Amino acid sequence: MKTSLSIAAIVSLFVVLPAWAAKPAVLxxxxxxxxxxxxxxxxxxxxxxxxxxxxPNLDRLASQSLRFTDAHTPCAVCTPxxxxxxxxxxxxxxxxxxxxxxxxxxxxxxxxxxxxxxxxKQQGYVTAGLGKWHLGLGDQAKTDFGKPLRPxxxxxxxxxxxxxxxxxxxxxxxxxxxxxxxxxxxxTIADSAMRRKGGKGFWRGGAIAPHFKHVEVLxxxxxxxxxxxxxxxxxxxFFLYLALTGPHTPWMPTEEFRGKSKAGYYGDFTAQxxxxxxxxxxxxxxxxxxxxxxxxxxxxxxxHWLPEDIEKWGHRANGNLRGQKADLWEGGHRVPxxxxxxxxxxxxxxxxxxxCLTDVLATVTEIVGDKLxxxxxxxxxxxxxxxxxxxxxxxxxxxxxxxxxxxxxxxxQGPWKLAMALGSHGFSAPHDIKPKPGEAKGQLYNLDxxxxxxxxxxxxxxxxxxxxxxxxxxxxxxxxSRPR
Numbered sequence: 001m002k003t004s005l006s007i008a009a010i011v012s013l014f015v016v017l018p019a020w021a022a023k024p025a026v027l028x029x030x031x032x033x034x035x036x037x038x039x040x041x042x043x044x045x046x047x048x049x050x051x052x053x054x055x056p057n058l059d060r061l062a063s064q065s066l067r068f069t070d071a072h073t074p075c076a077v078c079t080p081x082x083x084x085x086x087x088x089x090x091x092x093x094x095x096x097x098x099x100x101x102x103x104x105x106x107x108x109x110x111x112x113x114x115x116x117x118x119x120x121k122q123q124g125y126v127t128a129g130l131g132k133w134h135l136g137l138g139d140q141a142k143t144d145f146g147k148p149l150r151p152x153x154x155x156x157x158x159x160x161x162x163x164x165x166x167x168x169x170x171x172x173x174x175x176x177x178x179x180x181x182x183x184x185x186x187x188t189i190a191d192s193a194m195r196r197k198g199g200k201g202f203w204r205g206g207a208i209a210p211h212f213k214h215v216e217v218l219x220x221x222x223x224x225x226x227x228x229x230x231x232x233x234x235x236x237x238f239f240l241y242l243a244l245t246g247p248h249t250p251w252m253p254t255e256e257f258r259g260k261s262k263a264g265y266y267g268d269f270t271a272q273x274x275x276x277x278x279x280x281x282x283x284x285x286x287x288x289x290x291x292x293x294x295x296x297x298x299x300x301x302x303x304h305w306l307p308e309d310i311e312k313w314g315h316r317a318n319g320n321l322r323g324q325k326a327d328l329w330e331g332g333h334r335v336p337x338x339x340x341x342x343x344x345x346x347x348x349x350x351x352x353x354x355x356c357l358t359d360v361l362a363t364v365t366e367i368v369g370d371k372l373x374x375x376x377x378x379x380x381x382x383x384x385x386x387x388x389x390x391x392x393x394x395x396x397x398x399x400x401x402x403x404x405x406x407x408x409x410x411x412x413q414g415p416w417k418l419a420m421a422l423g424s425h426g427f428s429a430p431h432d433i434k435p436k437p438g439e440a441k442g443q444l445y446n447l448d449x450x451x452x453x454x455x456x457x458x459x460x461x462x463x464x465x466x467x468x469x470x471x472x473x474x475x476x477x478x479x480x481s482r483p484r
Contacts, residue, residue: 028368029341030232030293031120031239033360034280035085036273037078037132037167037248040303041334042319043270052262052315053270057278061297061338066345066387068337070354072412073301074379075403076325076332076426078167079134081300081357082243083108086115086135086156088361088372088380090401093479098407100134103166103206104143107136107151114376116361118157120239123368128228129153129161131221131243133176137165145172148179158241162224168217168245168252171206175220183209194249195265196309201250215252217245222276229283234292242280246273249304263315266305291342294367298357299335301325304427322453326405326426328419328443329453333402345387353386354412356400362482363387378480399471401481406431411472415448418468444468 042048044055046062047069074084079100080091087109092098096108109115117127135156137149143165153161153176163176173189175182185207193199203214225242232238246252246269253260253268257275261267277297284290303317304325310316323329337355339345362380365372372380381396399413408425411418419425420442422433435441440458444465447453458465475481 028123028237029344030237030289031125031364032242032280032284032293032295033085033116033240034242034244034277034295034297035082035131036244036297036299037246038301038303038325039247039270039273039299039336040305040317040319040324041321041331041336042316043247043303044336047336048316048319050316052313053267053274054260055271055274057274057281058297058336058338061277061281061295061340062348064342064347065295065338065340066349066351068339068351068353068355070352071298071335071337071357072355072400072402073299073333073335073357074401075405076301076327077405078300079108080403082135084356084358084379085300085360086117086241087113088358088377089113090358090379090403090481092403092407093378098403099405101136101166103170103172105136105166106138106140106143107155109135109151109156111151111155114361114373115156116364117153117239117241119361119365119370120237120368121157121159123370124237126232126236126238127157127159127241128238129158129163129241129243130224130228131163131241132167132245133161133163133243134166137176145174145181145185149176149181150179152176152179154179163221163243164217164245167248168214169203169249171204171208173203173206173208173212173214175209175212181209183211185209185212192250195251196306201252201265203250214250215254218252218272218276219254221245222279225276225280226283229280229289230287232287232289234287234289244273244276246270247303263313263317264309266303266309266317267313267315293341294344294364295338295340296360297336297338301333302327302331302335320452323424323426323428327424327428328402328404328408328410328421328426329424329428330447330451332404332424332426339387341387346389349389351386353383354395354397354400354414355383355386356381356397359383359396372482374484378482380482398481399468399475401472401475409472411468411475412447413468413471415446416464416468417443417445417447417453418465418472419443420469420472
């Protein structure tokens, strides 16, 4: 009898383990998601050996990680990607159909919608957010920073949040502190021109807190992240969402990093981003939690790097991809994506799997042994089979929908990418081209044969145009791309 009870106990132990656990002793991992702001596919040496920017910490991370080469943001600009990352849902299904929010915009994440933070909070994790929020605050048409900022990050599942309301170039310039502000924006600051135009770093004029300084924001966030990591215990799981403010404008490297790169202020600021990430990794090591921490590092869209910047500096922030931030073309939405999970993910490996940042929610859900309900993560697919190195006979995703800065759609399936209009529909020229009678109405590329998107096959492959158009319309009509 004693023996059978012992066997039953052992069996029950294995039954309750999460699906990801390769060994019974493995605990649910801590989760750290680091989201860079406007970092391009070609900025890191691990993606572009000719990069003019030193990125030793992120290159070291790549050597310890599974490195994805075909990872995409759901949108080529900021707010929609952040919504998609946290909710597992394409942002064009929300009230924001195109563009980005401002610093005074109301909350975008719908009440009671599951987020990465709320999921992990339900699992008993400590959930902390730091950095650029840019998903709106409050429930009025214009945010009143003198009142409790709800709905906001804490309503979306974070136990604590410290950061800035929107981009570092959008007023009001102040620090959020949970549902309040660290210091009210009682003063004003004038517009500042871009570095590439001889300015001190681009920002829009507006309200600013008396002690707020743009150049101090990234160091302050890094200090807070280090402090948080050092306080964590090996006995209690935590989730850290670190939304960095660089290398988005204004390019504000501190004195220590000026001249560190060969790509001007942008490159120097990117080098500072790399150093900030390195400090966070060191803090995880010091807390002795790195061995059981899942780290995901990525970017919210491509770099805002112009043809004249490439010509001046010889640096390709978006690698050899066509286009830049906001564009339908690959430079707008293909981003670095590194996953480190010691003992679970093969270090130094590379994956060509087609993935989207919306997939983080479903992946983490499966890792902690939970299951997404039908009304959450509608565009999220678990990447756990890829992380484990499982052999599969089909891709994780059927397709990915891309969204440009002006709200124009594209869809990717296998090697085929269909854009529903001509032009970049972002920052690159030409923005839009009106087709003449008999000309292609959109763009179709085979990225296996034509990764730089030079040969439009729209007229040559009408069957593929028809098939992908129908699939896009199906995803739009059904309100989801993940099967029920």
